[in-house]
Amino acid sequence: MSVIARNITKTFGAYTALADVSLEVPTGKLVALLGPSGSGKTTLLRIIAGLEFADPGSGRIDFHGQDVTDTPAGRRGVGFVFQHYALFRHMTVAQNIAFGLTVRPRKERPPQAKIDARVKELLKLIQLEDLGGRYPSQLSGGQRQRVALARALAVDPKVLLLDEPFGALDARVRKDLRRWLRHFQREIGVTTIFVTHDQEEALELADEVVVMNNAKIEQVGTPQEVYDQPASPFVIEFLGNVNRFAALGHPLPGAGGDALYVRPHDVDIQRDYKGEHGIRVRIEHVFSAGNYGRLALVRTDNHETIDAEISRARLAELGLRAGEEAWVVFRHIRLFPAEGKFTERDVVADDAAPAVADPGRGI
């Protein structure tokens, strides 16, 4: 079931939550709406669910070619999972899961035996077979979230919508549940849209990432695309750590007043450098716990800070200590013309990006 949202505008008083946003989600895909708080991602999800409605006269929502713009939430066939689970606290897990089936009009309601069978099947799916009689307050966060998911799935939704599904869980449970959700979505193949502010989560989980900012969509693409070919300074800054420079201080084509971005893992450090693209830095701090060696550097010319990430082997080979000086060379630079001049994606200087490549090293 594909989902298409067209020209959605939503305002709350003077505040614009969504400004003429359009989005297309193909059937069976797992799509992430990614953005900082206040970017409009949750509002968009709620409009797709039918829990909010776009401003009168604006926009249209289609589910598989069928206009559902004015259809109330209960008849859209969506499953919605809330950030804080929103389980019915006075009902058992089994009653929670059965709820969607038991509120159907008498004629459409399956017989009790069928409802029970469905609940059992879903309990098995979420690996909580023995906990059907518990109350939500007796479950852990991860278990509650799975019950919320089972409850949404019980009515066979055509579209599954999840609002910050892992936001309230601790890091470890989040990781497990993320993997489980991914596996499970592939298996049942239901079109799924989830909202997150966690870029790692979006990149790891989604087939497609929709990056939102300031009531607008900044970029839509696969995780690889949005990470490697960011369409705007916002996207590159939001997805992962990045160093931003106003100028490099050495010749670079078209770099006057532009913003330059370098990912920490594109920063190479050398003790001696003879080329023309090196920048002299002092080492502030070395973090060597973790998969990479991370260094906090300060430019000696203008005291800008630079974050660098190099392999531990390389770190050991260089033997750098805080307080020492060294050269850095950027392997890959992304360049965006100064703000104001920025126009859509043709200025994304992907071809200009490796303008400064270290001639000496070919990593």
Place this chain on the structure above:
Amino acid sequence: MAAIVSRLERASTRAAPRRATADSPALKWTLLTLALGFLLVFLVLPLVAVFAEALRRGVGAYLEAFQDPDTFAAIRLTLIVAASVVPLNLLFGVAAAWAIAKYEFKGKALLTTFIDLPFAVSPVIAGLIYVLIFSAHGWFPPEAQQVLFKPFAAASGWLASQPGFLWLDPLAYWFEQPKIIFHTTGIVFATIFVTFPFVARELIPLMQAQGKDEEYAAVTLGASGWQTFRRVTLPNVKWGLFYGVILCNARAMGEFGAVAVVSGKIRGETTTMPLHIEILYNEYLFVSAFAVASLLALLALVTLVLKSAIEWAHSRRHA
């Protein structure tokens, strides 16, 4: 080594465990004594006095007090008033709490303030307002009421004449001859005014704390508005609702000031229990006065027991 040993020794010989709040025991006992003493003098003693006075001439005299037809009428009127006021305020309280907790609208703050008005206004003023409006010299005197209610009188009169609707006859009669001041209706009005914050006040913070997500979840699962209310909202607030109702009931039965102004204190007709107690007391019928008073005191005790039971059940459920 020696240092460690001596430190261990010191730790083991230390008598009382250290506490985060280092207030002296003297302060604790002073506060406790003060609070308990206050409670004893101002609450427990009067309560004991009520029962002691009521039973001073023995159980026979105590029971005899209830033989008086006027006393019986007062008890009956009090029950009628409570039975009319509590359901109406239950309805109003749920509606107001729902609106305030679940919707955004202009004038919400104003509505919230107005709900608290009866707490801020003296009950006597509340009674006077109704007298000012509905009495013979008021803004909306009985003659005007009669004119306004004519269509209702006709409609309810016709309905009462239909088979099975005879019970509507008193209503039709009331519309024909509207009586508010010095009548049960006025007492009900004044009592509604005085007690309407109880249910709403109890529910609003509860509903606000619970948020709207459960209702939204029910809606996305296909539940209708009524199903959502009956199966999700209501069970979530049922203890708060019950609590509000018993408090509302206790106050409705015990209200004196507002009722005194609108009732006219017609003996055996418009005297509720509190008014009747005052009349008996002023006539030096102490045993009778305290006997009726003991009933109200008993109501207070039952209310407290119910309240504690609800809190206990509630905390157990959410432990």
